[in-house]
Structures are given as structure tokens and as C-alpha cells.
Amino acid sequence: MTHVLRERAERQFAAELAALADSDRLPRPPQWQLSPQAVVTYLIGGTLPNGVEITPKYIGNRRLMEIAVATLATDRALLLLGVPGTAKSWVSEHLAAAISGDSSLLVQGTAGTSEEALRYGWNYALLLAKGPSPEALVPSPMLNAMRNGRLARIEELTRIPADVQDTLITLLSEKTLPVPELGIDFQAVKGFNVIATANNRDKGVNDLSSALKRRFNTVILPVPDSLDEEMRIVRSRVDSLGKVLELPDLPPADEQIRRVVTIFRELRNGVTEDRKTQLKSPSGTLSTAEAISVMSNGWALASHFGDGTVTAGDIAAGLLGAVLKDPVQDRAPWQEYLETVVKERDGWKDLYRACRALD
CATH class of the missing domain: 3.40.50.300 (P-loop containing nucleotide triphosphate hydrolases)
Structure with a gap:
């Protein structure tokens, strides 16, 4: 077995x-x-x-x-x-x-x-x-x-x-x-x-x-209460999946996990984490399970087609697939989120460019 x-x-x-x-x-x-x-x-x-x-x-x-x-x-x-x-x-x-x-x-x-x-x-x-x-x-x-x-x-x-x-x-x-x-x-x-x-x-x-x-x-069973709790779930499951799939060991990807979980939580809740900006939510559920999938896919990309470090480019494709469940209905909320939140957030310019390159 x-x-x-x-x-x-x-x-x-x-x-x-x-x-x-x-x-x-x-x-x-x-x-x-x-x-x-x-x-x-x-x-x-x-x-x-x-x-x-x-x-x-x-x-x-x-x-x-x-x-x-x-x-x-x-x-x-x-x-x-x-x-x-x-x-x-x-x-x-x-x-x-x-x-x-x-x-x-x-x-x-x-x-x-x-x-x-x-x-x-x-x-x-x-x-x-x-x-x-x-x-x-x-x-x-x-x-x-x-x-x-x-x-x-x-x-x-x-x-x-x-x-x-x-x-x-x-x-x-x-x-x-x-x-x-x-x-x-x-x-x-x-x-x-x-x-x-x-x-x-x-x-x-x-x-x-x-x-x-x-x-x-x-x-x-509720969605995770906090960003840190959801990050902990994603990190644990991604590590477990990596061992099962025998993916090469990678440096910690906490920053990319934080980005993915933050995006999912903000779009899911219709408001940014600081409660300052109201957002339109896409049609998908943007669940913790999907965040795990995005990070696992990013790990595979970094392992087989990158330098071994999960980058913004590695998670961008998975993000698009998770958010744009309905290519017509979900495009407007995603574009607005990219322009008003991702583009303006400190340290997220690489993710903005990577998502724009695939759009």
C-alpha cells in the first residue's frame, strides 16, 4: 500500500x-x-x-x-x-x-x-x-x-x-x-x-x-475565524499533500500563503481585512480547500518549472482559476479587486503583474 x-x-x-x-x-x-x-x-x-x-x-x-x-x-x-x-x-x-x-x-x-x-x-x-x-x-x-x-x-x-x-x-x-x-x-x-x-x-x-x-x-462547521487560523490550516494541508505527492522540499512559502488566504477572505467577505474598502464578491465559494489547491499547484510549478521558491507567478494561475468560476460574471469583481486592492497594496506589485500577465 x-x-x-x-x-x-x-x-x-x-x-x-x-x-x-x-x-x-x-x-x-x-x-x-x-x-x-x-x-x-x-x-x-x-x-x-x-x-x-x-x-x-x-x-x-x-x-x-x-x-x-x-x-x-x-x-x-x-x-x-x-x-x-x-x-x-x-x-x-x-x-x-x-x-x-x-x-x-x-x-x-x-x-x-x-x-x-x-x-x-x-x-x-x-x-x-x-x-x-x-x-x-x-x-x-x-x-x-x-x-x-x-x-x-x-x-x-x-x-x-x-x-x-x-x-x-x-x-x-x-x-x-x-x-x-x-x-x-x-x-x-x-x-x-x-x-x-x-x-x-x-x-x-x-x-x-x-x-x-x-x-x-x-x-x-464554520469558515476559519481568523487569517492566522486559515493560514495554519492551509500550511498544514499543503505540507501533508507535498509529502504524499513526493514533491521536492521547498523553502517556507508563508508569504504566498498569506497572500492567497488574504485574497480569498477579502473576496469571500466582501471587504478588505482592515474593513476600509467594500468589495464585490465573485460567484465561487473561495473556500479553504481551494486555497490549499492553489498553493499545492504553486508548489508543483515552483518545483518542476521554477527555481524551487514559490513566487507570485506560481500562484497567479491558480488564483485566476479559483476566482473566475464564471468567466463573465466574476471578471468584473476580480478586475476591480486587482486595481483597487492588489495594485495599491505594499509589496504586492509582483502579484499584480503576474495576474495581469495571465488576464
Whole structure:
């Protein structure tokens, strides 16, 4: 597995999870690999009594992670809600890795997701040959999680059609999945629960019914509070991606990270950081995840086509791609921002020229 492009969290951070388990003396809910306190430590980071450093997976409000973990220790499912790029999927994966030791029980929500993805399907060759039988049943990730007392994950729940979403109502309230064709049902083993994510700013989504909403405890993951906090997130993730992609080591690029994060925050909020200039916001979300992408792309450019130092020219192309999601609608706000903010800001002339050269 050393050549896998992206290891699952439970494998990538196996040493940290093992160290936490060894030092964890607190009570654990049934089937949990760690106590709730240790799960939060895994997410937020810290130093164990034996000196082992646990890297932070989520940089933000610790209380939000405590609420999320506490929810999963009850019979309520967890809904992580927020704008794009607020680490919903990332937190979901790491919660499953720390609690169940398995983050692979995943249903990806799309407009084409069917009931079979949430319940079960059939091996049609066996079905035609022998009729309905346990051997012909194809379990969904949800059913596997129920049978093994694990966490199931649903990505982009609101992209799933409303009638398919409601398949979850009985499953979450009764913790039972009937199979009428066989005259049996599967009852969830202790340790089973569901983590769903949803985007509250996406278009073309299907709102959850009130009945389904009641089955979830909702935790809203906010955008980073401050420039420094967002920079810390971007720096951490870019460093991690650089190691996975085996990019050459580069000098610290804090100044370029600060520029990218500042631009994203100002355009996202519609005002400069000093609150002196109002700005028009483009149509895109300009999320922290996109800032990570811009810096990773800049690192690759500097490594393979530059002198090894990330420059304004290396981040300019990524900036344009992130900001100009709609080439017509977003061009005016971007041009105005370049002329009124970037051009006039001390020490940013190189970035202004690099962006203008690509425009």
C-alpha cells in the first residue's frame, strides 16, 4: 500500500491511533476503538503523557468536535453542515477512522443515488438462477455498518433525491433494515451510527424532510475565524499533500500563503481585512480547500518549472482559476479587486503583474 496516492485515514495515521489506544484509560462506548476524549484528541491534536505528538486533523473550535463525538455516542446520527471547503468530509473520515477503525463504509450522494446504495441490492445472476436468497443479497455500506457495529458515512446527503433520503428514516429510528423479499430484517449491532455531510450553499440540492432532520443532530462547521487560523490550516494541508505527492522540499512559502488566504477572505467577505474598502464578491465559494489547491499547484510549478521558491507567478494561475468560476460574471469583481486592492497594496506589485500577465 506504499504506492497508494491517498491512504485512508486509519492507515495514514495508524501510529497515532495506536499510541492513543495504548494510553487511553477512559471508558469506551461499545465497539469504539477509542474513548470519546481520545477521539477528540486525535482530531484536535496534542501531546500524550508518553510524549507522542498527535497532529491536528481539524483546526478550529474544540467544542464542535466534542459535540460531534458525543452525538455519535448516542443513538442520534450526526449531520455535518457547512459551506464548501469547511472540512466536512475530512472530519467525517477521521471520525470514522478513530471510532470504528474503518472509514471505507461510504455512500457518495448524487442525483443518481438509488435506494440500493442505502439498503441493499441483488446479484441478478444468482437471483435469476435461485430466486431471492441470502447469497444473492448484495449489502450496501450502510448494511455492512449495521451488521458490524461500525460508522457509515454519507457524503452530500442533500444531493440524494428526497424519496431516497427518506429510506433512512426507519433505519435511523428503528435501527432495523427489513428485507421483505426474504422475510427477514437486519438489526444494527451496538456501535452502529451514521455521519452525513451536506452543503448549505450548493445549488440543485434536495432539502431534508422534517422527519429526517429530527433523526440527526446537526453540527455546523464554520469558515476559519481568523487569517492566522486559515493560514495554519492551509500550511498544514499543503505540507501533508507535498509529502504524499513526493514533491521536492521547498523553502517556507508563508508569504504566498498569506497572500492567497488574504485574497480569498477579502473576496469571500466582501471587504478588505482592515474593513476600509467594500468589495464585490465573485460567484465561487473561495473556500479553504481551494486555497490549499492553489498553493499545492504553486508548489508543483515552483518545483518542476521554477527555481524551487514559490513566487507570485506560481500562484497567479491558480488564483485566476479559483476566482473566475464564471468567466463573465466574476471578471468584473476580480478586475476591480486587482486595481483597487492588489495594485495599491505594499509589496504586492509582483502579484499584480503576474495576474495581469495571465488576464
